[in-house]
Amino acid sequence: MRFFSSLGVLSLLFVATLAGEGLNIPDKFHTVEFTHFWPVDEVNEYINEIAEANPDQVQVIPTRWTRELRPINAVKISSDMFANRPVVFIEAGLRPRDWAAHMVAIRVMHEFFSHYYNYLDVLEEIDIVIMPVSNPDGYEFSRNQDRGWTKNRQLNVGSDCVGVSVYHNFEPGFYVTPDPCEGHFSGPSAMSEQESRAVNHILGRFNVIAYFSLQAGGARANYGNNILYPFGHTYTVPDNEHDLFVFGDALSHAFTQAGGRRFSVGPAHNVWYDPHGNSLDHAAQVMNITFPFTIEMPYFGEHGYDIVEAEIEPLVESTLPGFIFIVNFFAGRIF
Numbered sequence: 001m002r003f004f005s006s007l008g009v010l011s012l013l014f015v016a017t018l019a020g021e022g023l024n025i026p027d028k029f030h031t032v033e034f035t036h037f038w039p040v041d042e043v044n045e046y047i048n049e050i051a052e053a054n055p056d057q058v059q060v061i062p063t064r065w066t067r068e069l070r071p072i073n074a075v076k077i078s079s080d081m082f083a084n085r086p087v088v089f090i091e092a093g094l095r096p097r098d099w100a101a102h103m104v105a106i107r108v109m110h111e112f113f114s115h116y117y118n119y120l121d122v123l124e125e126i127d128i129v130i131m132p133v134s135n136p137d138g139y140e141f142s143r144n145q146d147r148g149w150t151k152n153r154q155l156n157v158g159s160d161c162v163g164v165s166v167y168h169n170f171e172p173g174f175y176v177t178p179d180p181c182e183g184h185f186s187g188p189s190a191m192s193e194q195e196s197r198a199v200n201h202i203l204g205r206f207n208v209i210a211y212f213s214l215q216a217g218g219a220r221a222n223y224g225n226n227i228l229y230p231f232g233h234t235y236t237v238p239d240n241e242h243d244l245f246v247f248g249d250a251l252s253h254a255f256t257q258a259g260g261r262r263f264s265v266g267p268a269h270n271v272w273y274d275p276h277g278n279s280l281d282h283a284a285q286v287m288n289i290t291f292p293f294t295i296e297m298p299y300f301g302e303h304g305y306d307i308v309e310a311e312i313e314p315l316v317e318s319t320l321p322g323f324i325f326i327v328n329f330f331a332g333r334i335f
């Protein structure tokens, strides 16, 4: 976000006009924009200050610390911090090169902060928990050193190669891949990593009814724009597949409302070629989450994940209606 001090007076007027609509938003965040990729520090500063200014509506939930000592934060948005309502959990960036995912999650969070009072009816029924950067070390490494980075920054015993693919570190289908130097190295054991534990912490601590893991589009022959439900690691589906499909299909329509491309809906094993130890199956199989989904963003650039700055705003604005649909659906307001 950029802070233009000359706009100070204007932004005060702006606050007055919006009173009753959004949360108390510190001045410097009135120019929040989605034309650059936010560093982790900027994300944390934003959520910490919003939470500090609005303690009854927003809470920062620290989960774990990464090896490079970054907090893995989630944000709880609620109308009653003590009610422990069913939770819709949105998480982004286990695979840290997926910058489209982070930016969509931040935009969604910003919507609930800046138009909080429009969602009061939703927030009477559910709490919303958002973890915008689930692999912060990996994200910073991807931003600063290696754009295509897929792992965290954990040290590996007996190897000079750094990092575990958190995306492959969950239980279902977990196996130890042999080479720590490879991008999909799964780690010494299932759930060995702070990042997988952080996601698991949220899944276990709250009554999570729906989990959305946001990823970039595509790898190999998969061109993104997918709404995927379990399972990835086996050719089976959960007992409630019908409900998963019906919801996913409705969500796909919601995503097209603002001019976005249609999303395909189906089980993850249809499109994933390297699905061992993924968080989607973990949510379903280990944590018994009824509505677990991975949303794969549209395909950008050469590899699917290489979105550029100019593409952020069209993406985040066109996907926002889908997330508004999600919270309304789980608040029981759309059937």
Ligand SMILES: *[C@@H]1O[C@H](CO)[C@@H](O)[C@H](O)[C@H]1NC(C)=O
Residues within 6 Å of the ligand: 285, 286, 287, 288
């Ligand atoms: C999930 O369901 C299984 C089977 O009913 C049960 O054994 C397990 O304890 C449940 N896990 C959690 C985290 O509730």
